[in-house]
Amino acid sequence: MLTVLMMTAALQAPTAGDNLRPDLHWMAGAWLSCEGGREVQEAWTQPHHGLMLGMSLTLRGGRAGWELSRIALVDPTSNAPLAYFAQPEGQPPTTFPVVASGPTRVVFEQAADDDFPKRVIYERDGDVLRARIEGVMDGQERTIRWRFQKAELNARCPATG
Numbered sequence: 238m239l240t241v242l243m244m245t246a247a248l249q250a251p252t253a254g255d256n257l258r259p260d261l262h263w264m265a266g267a268w269l270s271c272e273g274g275r276e277v278q279e280a281w282t283q284p285h286h287g288l289m290l291g292m293s294l295t296l297r298g299g300r301a302g303w304e305l306s307r308i309a310l311v312d313p314t315s316n317a318p319l320a321y322f323a324q325p326e327g328q329p330p331t332t333f334p335v336v337a338s339g340p341t342r343v344v345f346e347q348a349a350d351d352d353f354p355k356r357v358i359y360e361r362d363g364d365v366l367r368a369r370i371e372g373v374m375d376g377q378e379r380t381i382r383w384r385f386q387k388a389e390l391n392a393r394c395p396a397t398g
Contacts, residue, residue, distance in 0.1 A: 256335075256338045257338070258287070259319070259335065261289060261308060261343060263361045264281045264289070264343075264361065265282060265284070266280070266281065267280045267387070267390040267391075268281075268385030268388060269385060269386055269388035269392050270383045270385045271395070272383075274298070275296065276295070276296040276394040277294070277296075277383055278294045278388075278391070278392070278393075279291065279292070279368075280390060281308075287309060287310045287313065287319065289309070290307050291307065291308070292304065292306070293306070302325070303325075304325040305324045305327075306321060306322060306323050307322045308320070308321050311332065311334055318335045319335045320332050320333055320335065321345040321357050323357070331347060331352065332347060333345035333346055333347045333356070333357050334346065334347075341360060341361040343358070344356060344357075344358050345358070353370075353372040353379065354371055354372040355371060356370065357369075357370055358371070364386060365386060365387075366387070367382065368382070
């Protein structure tokens with residue numbers, strides 16, 4: 238039920254009550270996911286002057302993938318919202334402006350209807366950070382989820398035998 242409510246909120250246009258420049262200090266730190274046959278390390282700096290820097294490293298099946306990200310003002314000279322700028326493996330950045338936020342939740346959504354992902358969502362509960370991307374791929378709704386645990390920087394998943 239909660240997932241349905243969150244997805245409904247994410248699909249709505251921002252209203253005057255939405256905080257489009259939220260304080261995202263709760264995302265800062267190092268995070269580790271050891272699920273689904275993949276190891277994902279993600280780290281975010283503390284926000285400073287409307288800017289957070291992030292990086293992720295995914296290890297799966299003997300391959301490594303990476304992404305550099307930032308959360309920053311769309312237009313630093315205006316009262317514009319924050320946006321998530323994703324650059325997987327050095328590609329040009331894709332911009333996802335904030336469309337909804339709460340004390341430990343933020344939803345970013347890009348304007349293009351034909352790109353995947355359409356939305357990037359982060360939520361924190363204690364030492365757990367949940368992330369997911371949503372959108373349409375090949376005509377089908379698709380969601381990819383990560384469940385991160387708070388970790389030391391450069392922590393690794395235990396070896397599985």
